Amino acid sequence: MGWRLGLGGAGAPLLLLLLLAGPGSGGRKYPKRKCPGGCTCFKDTAICERVKEIPRDLPQNLFSLSLIRSGFTEILAGSFQQVPSLQLLLITYNSLELIGDDAFVGLIHLEYLFIEQNRLEAISKNAFRGLKNLLYLNLANNNLQTLPRNLFQGLDALTSVDLRGNAFHCDCKLKWLVEWLGETNAQVEPMECRSPPELNRTKISDLRPAGFNCITTDLVLFDTLPEQSLSVETFMNNKEQNLVIAQPFTGRCSFLEWDHVAGKFRTYASINASLTSRKGAGHHSFSPHRLHFLGSSTVVCKPLVIDGHLFVVVAQLFGGSHIYKRHEAAAGGFVHMQAIDGSRIRKPNDIEVFRVEGDWYFIMADSSKAGSTTLYRWNGHGFYSHQSLHPWYRDTDAEFLEIAGKPHLILASSSQRPVVYQWNKQQFVRRTDIPDMDDVYAVKHFKVKEDVYVCLTRFLGDSKVMHWDGSMFRDVQQMPSRGSMVFQPLSIAGYRYAFLGNDYSFSKVYLYDPVTGLFQHFQELSTQAPRSFAHLSIDNQDFLIASSFKGQTHIYRHVINDQSA
Numbered sequence: 001m002g003w004r005l006g007l008g009g010a011g012a013p014l015l016l017l018l019l020l021a022g023p024g025s026g027g028r029k030y031p032k033r034k035c036p037g038g039c040t041c042f043k044d045t046a047i048c049e050r051v052k053e054i055p056r057d058l059p060q061n062l063f064s065l066s067l068i069r070s071g072f073t074e075i076l077a078g079s080f081q082q083v084p085s086l087q088l089l090l091i092t093y094n095s096l097e098l099i100g101d102d103a104f105v106g107l108i109h110l111e112y113l114f115i116e117q118n119r120l121e122a123i124s125k126n127a128f129r130g131l132k133n134l135l136y137l138n139l140a141n142n143n144l145q146t147l148p149r150n151l152f153q154g155l156d157a158l159t160s161v162d163l164r165g166n167a168f169h170c171d172c173k174l175k176w177l178v179e180w181l182g183e184t185n186a187q188v189e190p191m192e193c194r195s196p197p198e199l200n201r202t203k204i205s206d207l208r209p210a211g212f213n214c215i216t217t218d219l220v221l222f223d224t225l226p227e228q229s230l231s232v233e234t235f236m237n238n239k240e241q242n243l244v245i246a247q248p249f250t251g252r253c254s255f256l257e258w259d260h261v262a263g264k265f266r267t268y269a270s271i272n273a274s275l276t277s278r279k280g281a282g283h284h285s286f287s288p289h290r291l292h293f294l295g296s297s298t299v300v301c302k303p304l305v306i307d308g309h310l311f312v313v314v315a316q317l318f319g320g321s322h323i324y325k326r327h328e329a330a331a332g333g334f335v336h337m338q339a340i341d342g343s344r345i346r347k348p349n350d351i352e353v354f355r356v357e358g359d360w361y362f363i364m365a366d367s368s369k370a371g372s373t374t375l376y377r378w379n380g381h382g383f384y385s386h387q388s389l390h391p392w393y394r395d396t397d398a399e400f401l402e403i404a405g406k407p408h409l410i411l412a413s414s415s416q417r418p419v420v421y422q423w424n425k426q427q428f429v430r431r432t433d434i435p436d437m438d439d440v441y442a443v444k445h446f447k448v449k450e451d452v453y454v455c456l457t458r459f460l461g462d463s464k465v466m467h468w469d470g471s472m473f474r475d476v477q478q479m480p481s482r483g484s485m486v487f488q489p490l491s492i493a494g495y496r497y498a499f500l501g502n503d504y505s506f507s508k509v510y511l512y513d514p515v516t517g518l519f520q521h522f523q524e525l526s527t528q529a530p531r532s533f534a535h536l537s538i539d540n541q542d543f544l545i546a547s548s549f550k551g552q553t554h555i556y557r558h559v560i561n562d563q564s565a
Contacts, residue, residue: 034059038070044085054079064088071095073119077102088112095119097143101126114138116162123147133157140189141165149176149565158186167194170207172214172563178207214564217495219509219523219544223264225553227254232534232547235303237310241536243545244312245553246301250274253301253314255333258538265555269333271324273298273314302351306360306378311337313362313383315348321364323383338382340364346371350442354400356407356423361386365395365411373398373411375428387427397442403452403468410454412440418456420473434473437464446489446496448514455498457487463500465519477518479508488533492558493542497522501530507546527554 035041036055039048044063048055051070058065062083073095080086084106096118103124104110110131120142128134134155144166152158161184168174170193181188181204193199199207231246243256243265251274256265274297297317304311310326312334321340326333347368354361360378373395377386389411397412407423408431418440421428434440434456442457452468453476463481466473479487483503490497496512498519507530510519528551536543542558 056082058083061085064090066090066092067094069093074098074100075103076100078105079103081106084108086110088114090114092117097121099123099127102129103127105130107131109133111135111157116140116142118142120144123151125149125151127151128155131155136160138162139166143167145169145194146171146173147177149173152180152184158184160187162189163191164189166191168192168204169195170199170202170204171196172212174204175209175212175214175564178204178212179209181205182209212564214562216561216563217493217511218559218561219525219556220559221554222543222557223555225265225555227252227553228549228551229547229553230298230531230549231300231302232532232545232553233301233303234534234536234545235305235310237305241538243534243536244301244303245545245547246298246314248298248549251298251316253298253312260539269326271301271312271314271332271334273316273322274319299348300351302353302362304353304360304362313340313351313353313364315345315351315364317347321345321348340376340383341374341385344372344374344385344388349395350397352398352400352409354407357425363389363398363400363409365398367394367396367414369394389421389428397440399443399445399454401445401452401454410434410443410445412443412456414439414441418443432472434466436475437466441485442487444488446491448496448512448517453489455487455489457481457484457500459484463487465498479510479519483529485529486531486533490533490535490544492535492544493537493560499525499530499533499544499546501527503529503550525554525556527551 035046036057038051039046039055041059044061046058046062047066047068048070049068053072054067060083063085065083065086074097077100086107087109089110092114097120101124108130111133113134116138121144125148128151132154135157137158140162146169168191191204193202193204227247228249229245230248233244234241235244240258245254247254251272253271253273254267255269257268259266297319298314299317300315302313312324314324315321320342322336323338324334325337327335345364345366347366348364349367350365352363361375362383363373363375365373372388374385375387375389376383393413394415395411395413399410401408409421409428410418412418417437418434420431420433422431437456439458440456441459443454445452445454454466454473456464456466458481461481462478463484464475465477467476479500481500482505484501486501488499490499498510500508502508506524506526508521509523509525511522513520525546527546527548529549530546531549532547534545536545544556544558546554546556548554
C-alpha cells in the first residue's frame with residue numbers, strides 16, 4: 001500500500017479527512033480492547049487525542065497514526081518501534097518540545113511525516129535517521145530557531161519539505177541549510193529569517209553561503225615554561241622550527257624543539273652565557289656581587305643559519321656580548337666562537353639579523369649613553385664591525401625591512417623620534433624620521449600586499465600603527481598603552497594579529513580586518529610583563545610563545561573554529 005497525497009497549503013486539512021475516514025476502512029472500527037485509551041482505531045488507522053504520552057500498545061498493522069492535542073513533550077529513541085508498518089505519521093497541536101536521536105527508528109516504510117503546530121524547540125542531529133523512504137516532511141509552525149547540521153542527511157527520497165512559521169535565527173548554525181537549499185531537488189516551501197534584526201523577513205533561499213563569516217579563532221593556553229624570559233626567537237633546524245629563549249636571571253639561552261611522541265616542547269641544548277662572562281671577568285675589577293650579576297644579564301639570543309651552520313648572537317647587559325656556534329659534542333651543544341667589541345656595545349637592547357646583497361649582517365641596538373648602535377658583517381669566519389649608526393642616542397630597538405624593494409632600517413630611541421635609514425650599496429644612510437612619535441621603545445613592521453606598516457610601541461600614552469605613503473610614515477590607528485614594551489604584529493595560519501604587551505594588566509590581542517584596514521580588539525592574554533612574541537608552526541599546529549619578564553613564559557595554541565560545523 002502507498003500513500004500519494006498532493007499536499008499544498010491545504011495539505012493538513014485534507015490529511016485529517018483521510019485519516020478520519022481511514023484508508024480502505026469504510027469507517028469500521030476495531031474492537032476497543034485493541035486500541036489504547038485516548039485513541040480511536042480503525043482497520044489500519046489510529047487517532048490519539050489528549051494522551052499524556054505516546055501509546056506503547058498500538059496495533060502493529062497501522063498504516064497511519066495521528067497524535068493530536070496531547071501532553072507529551074519529547075519523542076525519544078524507539079518511540080514508534082511497535083508500529084513498523086507506518087506510512088504516515090501526524091503529530092500536531094501537542095506540547096512537543098524535543099525530538100531526540102533515532103526518534104523514528106524502525107519506521108522503514110514511513111513516507112509522510114507531519115510535525116506541525118507544536119512547541120518544538122530542538123531537534124537532535126540524528127532524529128530522522130533511518131527514514132530512507134520519507135517523501136514529505138512538515139515541521140511548520142513550531143518554535144524552531146535553528147536546525148542541527150545535516151539534519152536531512154540520508155533522506156534521499158525527500159520530494160517536499162515545509163519549514164514555514166518558525167523563528168529561524170540565521171547565523172552560522174544555519175549556513176548548512178542555505179547550502180542544502182542550493183543542492184536539494186526537493187521542493188521547499190519559502191521560509192524567512194526572524195533574526196538577527198538585519199535579516200528579519202529575509203527569505204532564507206535568498207541568502208548565500210559566502211555571506212556567512214563563520215570561522216573564528218582563539219588562543220588557548222597550551223603550556224608554561226618555568227623561567228622568566230626576555231626574547232623569544234624561532235629558527236629552522238633539521239627542517240623543523242625550533243625555539244630559543246633568553247632567560248635573563250639565569251644567564252642562559254635555552255633551545256627547545258617539538259617532541260612528536262609526547263606532543264610537547266622539550267629543551268635539547270643551552271648556552272650558559274654567564275660562564276663565558278666569568279672567564280673574562282679576571283681582566284676587570286668586578287666585586288663578587290657584580291660577578292654574580294654577570295650570570296643574570298642575557299637579554300637577547302638571536303639565531304641565524306649560515307651555510308647550514310647555526311650561530312647564536314647573545315647580547316648581555318654585563319660581561320660582554322658573544323657569538324656561539326652549534327656543536328653537538330660540546331657541553332650544552334654550543335662552543336664559544338667570538339666576543340663582540342665591548343667598547344662599542346655597552347648596553348645592548350635588541351639584535352636584528354638580515355641579509356643584504358648576498359651578505360649576512362646583524363645590528364645591535366645599544367641603549368647606553370656612551371655606546372653606539374653597530375652593524376656587523378659576516379666575512380666567512382666571523383662577524384666584524386661594518387658601520388656605527390646613531391651614536392649617543394640610547395637606541396632601544398632596530399627593525400630591518402624593505403620599502404619599495406630597497407633595504408631599510410628603523411632605529412627607535414628613548415631620546416628622539418625613530419629614524420629611517422636606507423641602504424646605499426655600502427652602508428645605511430639616514431633618510432627620514434617618523435613624525436609625532438617621541439619615546440618609542442620598539443618598532444615592528446608588517447606588509448599587506450605591497451603596503452608597508454609599522455607598529456610603534458610606547459610605554460605610556462598611545463602606541464600606533466602607521467603606513468608608509470611613499471615618503472614618510474603616517475598615522476593609521478592608535479592603541480592606548482599602559483606599560484607596553486612590545487607591540488608585535490604576527491601572521492598565524494593566515495590571520496594577522498597585533499599583540500600589545502602590558503606590564504600592569506592583561507595584554508591585548510588585536511585582529512586585522514582586511515575590509516576596514518584596522519585592527520579590532522580580539523582577546524586578552526594573562527602573560528605577565530611580556531617582552532616579545534613569536535609564532536611557531538609544527539605538526540599542523542600553530543603556537544604563540546609569549547615571553548614574561550615577571551612570571552612564566554606562556555605557550556598558546558592557535559585554534560580555528562568553524563561555527564557552521
